[in-house]
Amino acid sequence: MxxxxxxxxxxxxxxxxxxxxxxxxxxxxxxxxxxxxxxxxxxxxxxxxxxxxxxxxxxxxxxxxxxxxxxxxxxxxxxxxxxxxxxxxxxxxxxxxxxxxxxxxxxxxxxxxxxxxxxxxxxxxxxxxxxxxxxxxxxxxxxxxxxxxxxxxxxxxxxxxxxxxxxxxxxxxxxxxxxxxxxxxxxxxxxxxxxxxxxxVTPRTQAILAQADKHFQSTGRSLLADVLAFERQDGARVVYAGEHWSAYVPAAARWPIEIHLAPHRDIPDLPSLNTEEREELAYVYQDLLRRIDSFYPGIDRVPYIAAWHQAPIRIDRHLGRLHLQLFSILRAPGKLKYLAGSESAMGAWISDTVPEAVATRLRELA
Ligand SMILES: [Zn+2]
Missing domain, CATH: 3.30.428.10 (HIT-like)
Structure with a gap:
């Protein structure tokens, strides 16, 4: 290459x-x-x-x-x-x-x-x-x-x-x-x-770091690595299992379509990826976008947000772990998931999808 x-x-x-x-x-x-x-x-x-x-x-x-x-x-x-x-x-x-x-x-x-x-x-x-x-x-x-x-x-x-x-x-x-x-x-x-x-450090990252710190204090292990290991072993929500990367629908997904993509190696950010990981990422990133685009019959461009979570640069780097959060707010053709009173005012999420069913659909689209 x-x-x-x-x-x-x-x-x-x-x-x-x-x-x-x-x-x-x-x-x-x-x-x-x-x-x-x-x-x-x-x-x-x-x-x-x-x-x-x-x-x-x-x-x-x-x-x-x-x-x-x-x-x-x-x-x-x-x-x-x-x-x-x-x-x-x-x-x-x-x-x-x-x-x-x-x-x-x-x-x-x-x-x-x-x-x-x-x-x-x-x-x-x-x-x-x-x-x-x-x-x-x-x-x-x-x-x-x-x-x-x-x-x-x-x-x-x-x-x-x-x-x-x-x-x-x-x-x-x-x-x-x-x-x-x-x-x-x-x-x-x-x-x-x-x-x-x-x-x-952004609020979502701070929340993840606080959970990761609790997990580290009680087990000595990385929270995000343990979640990835659990999902790969369980398999029910896995949508992609590659050599260096795996993707799964998170067990507590908030959005109508949501995928997390994580490297198998513990690394904090994109610059830490080696040559093989970069090569597979170029493939799997596009593969997941294509699956989202074909998720709903009759629509060929589904709105999405692709968000890279990287560890903070100066603090708590050992608690952060690189992952992609890929999600869509479209819950059916022509229908958006709006953040209503419970989500907007209270931060209390109500999802009307089942993560295992979303994962099944995403696997069918491979
Ligand atoms: Zn233009």
């Missing part, structure tokens, strides 16, 4: 970085310049501490003006061609391109106190990074249909960006994810994902 070339780093008109990740075996020079006249972006995100829950809430009011469902001709994620207006990506074609979001929730800056909070930590600038990752030049493509080589490039790009963002001392956790489908609030239909580098 020819290794993919490293990313080519370029700068956009307002100073933001863009990185081109090309498929193995291709040779592009990536020299196109961004000829737009872009004013520098005003970013006013702040973080406030919710003393009632112990969680940080980010207020990013400048995001109200961001691009919302543009026509294909105005898509900012398409390559720049002579026929149309310049976009965020100056090249005339690309394989995978990653650039800093012009409307970020978190932005690099000095950590700055904004005001005193008499009950908790003081309000701060929301320091961090938000990047957009485009998976294809083709506006109508979907990740489930891309060539196998592109999936390898995508895995390589997640790893490369996680490595670089983890080196920023203001970053505590790096989150690579994809939201697909207007039903879940995606404002651009071009196939793309995002990367958030948070200045704190």
């Amino acid at each position: 020819t290794p993919a070339p490293g990313p080519t780093r370029r700068t956009l008109a307002d100073g933001r970085h863009i990185f081109y990740f090309d498929d193995a075996g291709t040779t592009h020079t990536r020299t196109a310049r961004d000829l737009r006249e872009l004013p520098s972006a005003t970013i006013e995100s702040q973080m406030r501490y919710d003393v009632l829950t112990g969680e940080w809430i980010t207020m990013a009011s400048h995001r109200m003006t961001r691009t919302h469902l543009p026509t294909t001709a105005e898509c900012p994620l398409c390559p720049t061609t002579l026929a149309g207006a310049p976009t965020e990506i100056p090249e005339a074609n690309y394989d995978v391109a990653v650039f800093e979001n012009r409307f970020p929730s978190f932005a690099p800056a000095q950590d700055e106190l904004l005001s005193a909070n008499r009950f908790g930590p003081d309000d701060r600038r929301a320091v961090g990074h938000c990047e957009v990752m485009c998976f294809s030049s083709d506006h109508t493509a979907s990740v489930g249909e891309l060539p196998a080589e592109r999936l390898r490039t995508i895995v390589g790009a997640w790893i490369s960006r996680t490595e670089e963002l983890s080196a920023d001392p203001s970053v505590e956790q790096v989150f690579c994810f994809e939201n697909r489908g207007e039903e879940i609030g995606v404002t651009l239909t071009h196939p793309h994902g995002q990367i958030y580098a948070y200045p704190y």
